[in-house]
Amino acid sequence: MNQSEMVRSEHEPLVETIDVKTHFKTARGIARAVDGVSIQIRRGQSLGVVGESGSGKTVLSRSIMGLLPRNGVIREGSVRYQGQEIGNRSDKEMQSIWGREMAMIFQDPMTSLNPVMKVGKQIAESLRKNLGMSATEALAVAEKLLHDVRIPEPARRLNQYPHELSGGMRQRVMIAIAMACGPNMLFADEPTTALDVTVQAQILELLSEQKRERNMSLLLVTHNLGVVAGYTDEIAVMYGGKVVEKAPTKTLFANTKMPYTEALLSSIPRLDQPSHSRLSTIPGRPPDIVHPPKGCRFAPRCAYVRDLCLNEEPELQQADSPDHTYRCFYPVGSPEYLERRVELTRKGELVESEGSN
Amino acid sequence: MAGTGKAHLRDDQNVLLRVEDLVVEFPIGRTGLKVNAVSGISFDVLKGETLGIVGESGCGKSTTGRAIMQLPSPTSGSVIFDGTELTTLSGEAMREARTKIQMIFQDPISSLNPRRNVRDIVLEPLSIWKRGTNAEQLAAVDKILEHVGIDPQRAAESKPHQFSGGQCQRISIARSLVLNPQMIICDEPVSALDVSVQAQVVNLLEDLKKEFELTLVFIAHDLAVVKNISDRIAVMYLGKICEVSSSDDLYRNPAHPYTDVLLSSIPVPDPTVAIKKISVEGEPPSPVSPPAGCRFNPRCPNASDRCRSEEPTLREIEPGHFVACHHPLTGGEVPVTVRSN
Numbered sequence: 001m002n003q004s005e006m007v008r009s010e011h012e013p014l015v016e017t018i019d020v021k022t023h024f025k026t027a028r029g030i031a032r033a034v035d036g037v038s039i040q041i042r043r044g045q046s047l048g049v050v051g052e053s054g055s056g057k058t059v060l061s062r063s064i065m066g067l068l069p070r071n072g073v074i075r076e077g078s079v080r081y082q083g084q085e086i087g088n089r090s091d092k093e094m095q096s097i098w099g100r101e102m103a104m105i106f107q108d109p110m111t112s113l114n115p116v117m118k119v120g121k122q123i124a125e126s127l128r129k130n131l132g133m134s135a136t137e138a139l140a141v142a143e144k145l146l147h148d149v150r151i152p153e154p155a156r157r158l159n160q161y162p163h164e165l166s167g168g169m170r171q172r173v174m175i176a177i178a179m180a181c182g183p184n185m186l187f188a189d190e191p192t193t194a195l196d197v198t199v200q201a202q203i204l205e206l207l208s209e210q211k212r213e214r215n216m217s218l219l220l221v222t223h224n225l226g227v228v229a230g231y232t233d234e235i236a237v238m239y240g241g242k243v244v245e246k247a248p249t250k251t252l253f254a255n256t257k258m259p260y261t262e263a264l265l266s267s268i269p270r271l272d273q274p275s276h277s278r279l280s281t282i283p284g285r286p287p288d289i290v291h292p293p294k295g296c297r298f299a300p301r302c303a304y305v306r307d308l309c310l311n312e313e314p315e316l317q318q319a320d321s322p323d324h325t326y327r328c329f330y331p332v333g334s335p336e337y338l339e340r341r342v343e344l345t346r347k348g349e350l351v352e353s354e355g356s357n
Numbered sequence: 358m359a360g361t362g363k364a365h366l367r368d369d370q371n372v373l374l375r376v377e378d379l380v381v382e383f384p385i386g387r388t389g390l391k392v393n394a395v396s397g398i399s400f401d402v403l404k405g406e407t408l409g410i411v412g413e414s415g416c417g418k419s420t421t422g423r424a425i426m427q428l429p430s431p432t433s434g435s436v437i438f439d440g441t442e443l444t445t446l447s448g449e450a451m452r453e454a455r456t457k458i459q460m461i462f463q464d465p466i467s468s469l470n471p472r473r474n475v476r477d478i479v480l481e482p483l484s485i486w487k488r489g490t491n492a493e494q495l496a497a498v499d500k501i502l503e504h505v506g507i508d509p510q511r512a513a514e515s516k517p518h519q520f521s522g523g524q525c526q527r528i529s530i531a532r533s534l535v536l537n538p539q540m541i542i543c544d545e546p547v548s549a550l551d552v553s554v555q556a557q558v559v560n561l562l563e564d565l566k567k568e569f570e571l572t573l574v575f576i577a578h579d580l581a582v583v584k585n586i587s588d589r590i591a592v593m594y595l596g597k598i599c600e601v602s603s604s605d606d607l608y609r610n611p612a613h614p615y616t617d618v619l620l621s622s623i624p625v626p627d628p629t630v631a632i633k634k635i636s637v638e639g640e641p642p643s644p645v646s647p648p649a650g651c652r653f654n655p656r657c658p659n660a661s662d663r664c665r666s667e668e669p670t671l672r673e674i675e676p677g678h679f680v681a682c683h684h685p686l687t688g689g690e691v692p693v694t695v696r697s698n
């Protein structure tokens with residue numbers, strides 16, 4: 001690679017989506033699971049994707065990977081990998097990208113592992129298929145990979161079936177399979193939910209190491225805001241199929257703009273609260289993605305809603321810094337927000353203890 | 358007797374579940390070796406109480422939950438639920454007993470039948486046990502679905518794969534609730550949920566607990582959630598219980614070195630706080646040939662010769678706070694009552 005190519009690839013995103021839409025045909029109508037998402041991930045960068053259950057985090061990752069059901073899907077927009085359009089490629093054309101270029105750690109380890117195949121063989125198959133290793137070579141590498149993801153007694157584990165492993169071990173097997181071919185871009189969909197905090201810390205450290213040493217890019221889907229706080233450079237908050245706020249990690253926590261993001265952050269149970277404290281929740285349900293609300297999708301649940309929000313959809317706004325964007329008419333700190341906040345506090349509807357930390 | 362002691366068991370007429378000397382082993386092929394998944398643990402849960410179980414991945418939490426349900430029956434030990442010894446029940450009687458104890462599993466999607474619509478999945482236990490008329494069953498199901506935040510109409514029209522991971526977990530919680538059980542064993546019930554739904558589910562479980570005098574065993578990795586929901590917490594390490602205490606006390610005053618490591622590894626939702634380097638050294642231990650003495654000794658910064666030969670038993674270091682450790686972190690300041698079994 002010559003100098004100018006190096007410079008270009010530093011600045012160009014490794015993965016880019018432009019107004020990606022992934023809609024499903026269902027009995028009730030079109031489900032807008034991902035509804036116009038534009039994100040960029042540079043080499044060696046990690047993007048955290050957070051948002052309520054059903055907000056489209058998994059479907060977004062799958063849309064980029066090209067891992068969507070064959071039937072009943074409507075796709076729009078552009079997905080680029082190293083500057084090349086891959087959104088329209090067939091499964092066959094994607095084979096050369098899956099595994100070595102992009103890999104994914106799936107959310108539900110039990111349904112993604114083959115229940116009747118020993119875990120060693122499952123890892124080895126991927127190595128043989130993608131890297132052309134011999135059977136014995138692949139098994140040796142598989143053992144090393146299990147060791148890397150901190151599975152005790154890797155040699156014995158190679159010969160076990162998925163149901164013989166604990167939940168956290170199954171999740172680590174999935175991670176080992178995804179890491180097997182040294183991908184440039186790793187999608188990790190809730191990679192540590194089944195892990196205790198000590199192993200979680202080790203796995204996240206391992207992913208960060210890969211990021212640093214191999215300049216791997218990472219899209220980390222998680223609902224654990226402690227994890228995103230510590231291990232991502234940037235965060236995208238999703239709501240009802242859209243990215244509603246995106247900012248560098250520190251900025252997002254320090255200078256939250258969307259009332260939704262604020263509500264999400266305040267529902268985290270905190271260790272400094274006594275047990276049985278009532279947790280603060282967001283009232284209502286996530287939006288129906290088949291019949292989304294007309295204006296702001298968060299409006300039916302937002303404490304700061306006004307007429308405008310019900311009728312018009314907010315465009316992407318830029319906050320104080322150029323890399324911080326959000327979709328809201330009355331963001332945190334705006335005069336309307338503050339006015340409503342005073343009202344809510346007076347009516348006793350704002351109960352969470354602010355700034356006690 | 359090998360085991361971690363019973364000093365923490367309570368002599369209370371309100372005990373709903375009492376587990377003693379529970380051992381679960383899995384033979385490894387024809388090698389004659391076995392996995393010591395659970396190695397002689399004892400605990401009890403009072404009516405209306407929530408017991409949290411935390412510990413390293415693979416330490417035997419799910420196995421313990423399943424052994425209570427006799428899925429499969431433990432290798433040895435006793436499980437007394439509401440005065441009945443479950444380990445010797447016949448198949449039919451055990452099936453009946455299982456309507457009173459429900460379990461919510463770790464993998465939300467794979468525990469739901471992929472071919473049925475979600476409303477039927479939630480309704481199934483009611484129809485198996487012929488509870489009420491068809492109309493009553495449907496009304497009960499829709500009420501529960503509303504409770505857990507799933508639109509009943511959508512549930513009637515959709516299969517599990519059409520829901521997200523978190524939605525599937527709420528569906529399995531709804532299913533476990535329809536039979537009005539006395540006790541629910543929740544194995545990672547909220548780990549697939551985002552924080553706002555997690556908060557709703559935790560609040561929901563708290564409400565249901567009050568409303569129906571529900572008793573909970575709550576297995577989870579998120580220590581902030583466990584702290585919030587539990588009255589009492591048992592910390593497990595490699596098939597043993599190493600610390601038992603009221604929830605607030607455990608976090609304020611961890612006495613076992615492993616509990617201390619666990620609490621200090623919690624990621625803080627604040628990007629300005631530097632990530633702590635993991636303070637637990639060494640390889641995760643093998644449940645096939647667990648270390649002699651204290652099972653934590655190969656990784657413990659305080660291990661002494663005594664720790665390598667003599668197994669510590671649970672003893673009370675403060676009222677209601679029990680630890681199985683020869684050199685507890687907070688034992689020094691308080692008078693130690695040694696009460697070993």
Ligand SMILES: Nc1ncnc2c1ncn2[C@@H]1O[C@H](COP(=O)(O)OP(=O)(O)OP(=O)(O)O)[C@@H](O)[C@H]1O
Pocket residue numbers: 024026031033051052053054055056057058059060069107289518519520521522523524549551
């Ligand atoms: N094959 C499908 N057919 C119809 N709807 C689908 C399909 N797959 C996903 N959906 C719907 O798309 C929406 C987004 O789902 P997705 O799995 O991306 O959510 P998520 O953000 O990953 O949630 P979670 O945190 O619970 O995993 C959900 O409402 C889901 O029910």
Ligand SMILES: Nc1ncnc2c1ncn2[C@@H]1O[C@H](COP(=O)(O)OP(=O)(O)OP(=O)(O)O)[C@@H](O)[C@H]1O
Pocket residue numbers: 163164165166167168169194195196383392393394412413414415416417418419420421463644
């Ligand atoms: N059916 C089985 N056959 C063989 N070994 C098993 C079986 N089920 C569990 N084990 C082993 O027993 C030990 C305890 O497993 P268990 O699933 O109880 O752990 P856990 O504490 O729930 O872990 P996690 O937090 O990862 O879910 C593990 O070493 C596991 O591999």
Ligand code: SF4
Pocket residue numbers: 258259260296297298299300302303304305306309314327328329330331
């Ligand atoms: S646009 Fe209106 S409804 Fe939407 S988040 Fe902002 S204030 Fe709330």
Ligand code: SF4
Pocket residue numbers: 613614615651652653654655657658659660661664669681682683684685
């Ligand atoms: S008994 Fe010894 S080895 Fe075990 S935790 Fe206590 S100090 Fe550490």
Ligand SMILES: [Mg+2]
Pocket residue numbers: 057058059107189521522
């Ligand atoms: Mg998902």
Ligand SMILES: [Mg+2]
Pocket residue numbers: 166167168418419420463544
């Ligand atoms: Mg488990």
